[in-house]
Amino acid sequence: MTDSPDKDNLFSRPRPHLVDFAFDEQVARVFPDMIRRSVPGYDTVIAMLGVFASHYVTPHSRVYDLGCSQGAATLALRRHIHVPDVTLVGVDNSSAMIERCQHNIAADLSPSQVELRCEDIQDTPLENASLVALNFTLQFLPPEQRDAMIGKIARGLNAGGVLVLSEKICFDDAQQQNLFTELHHEFKRLNGYSDLEISQKRQAIENVLIPDTAEQHRQRLLRNGFSQVHCWFQCFSFASFLAVK
Numbered sequence: 001m002t003d004s005p006d007k008d009n010l011f012s013r014p015r016p017h018l019v020d021f022a023f024d025e026q027v028a029r030v031f032p033d034m035i036r037r038s039v040p041g042y043d044t045v046i047a048m049l050g051v052f053a054s055h056y057v058t059p060h061s062r063v064y065d066l067g068c069s070q071g072a073a074t075l076a077l078r079r080h081i082h083v084p085d086v087t088l089v090g091v092d093n094s095s096a097m098i099e100r101c102q103h104n105i106a107a108d109l110s111p112s113q114v115e116l117r118c119e120d121i122q123d124t125p126l127e128n129a130s131l132v133a134l135n136f137t138l139q140f141l142p143p144e145q146r147d148a149m150i151g152k153i154a155r156g157l158n159a160g161g162v163l164v165l166s167e168k169i170c171f172d173d174a175q176q177q178n179l180f181t182e183l184h185h186e187f188k189r190l191n192g193y194s195d196l197e198i199s200q201k202r203q204a205i206e207n208v209l210i211p212d213t214a215e216q217h218r219q220r221l222l223r224n225g226f227s228q229v230h231c232w233f234q235c236f237s238f239a240s241f242l243a244v245k
Ligand code: GEK
Pocket: 023, 035, 066, 067, 068, 069, 070, 071, 072, 073, 091, 092, 093, 094, 097, 119, 120, 121, 122, 134, 135, 136, 137, 140, 141
């Protein structure tokens, strides 16, 4: 085991009383390593946000990254905005994440202005948006609050604007659920997580990250103001949807 400050070894020792997972200082310290070793396809999703930005962001509009963590998606979007007078707004309610995000944004020289807000994404005013990214964050909102959040995003988007929604998903079919869970665990093992780390992380996160099925996402998006929904990416239990207002 390494003591490198950036390597995720938070769950490597047995923990007698597992507490629910939280985006605190300890998690923020290892977060870039954790998300890459835990979410299959994360780097692809981040890179493709640049394609969406290049295609959908319009001049004089706003772009939101809701649940921005340390700004990976914010930066991918910012680097591919080629139209004038766009403000990017990154929002996260973890101050440990926002501090690191601030630092990462300051080190990037792309021209679009970035405003960072440390608050609950449900409290963020959304307006004049051409693109909203909700990258692996809706899953942490209580399920009964998700419709309101999606409706609010739809109202904040201009006509033709898009939401890119990435999520861990679950499956109605038990066989598929078990198979994809096993394959996800295999992915984590190949990325150096032990069985103890995998099972302790799973227990810590199960009350905090509550996944929906792809169909639940599709129906929620359609009943709350979006006219088209396309699943453009899926790797095991991780999917991303493009929803057009
Ligand atoms: C990325 N999008 O790198 N309000 C604000 N922030 C929240 C809320 C909330 N209600 N709930 C959770 N968060 C990023 C990855 S991580 C995904 C997103 C993961 C924040 C939380 O603090 C964390 O930074 C982020 O959402 C989720 O593309 O850890 O699986």
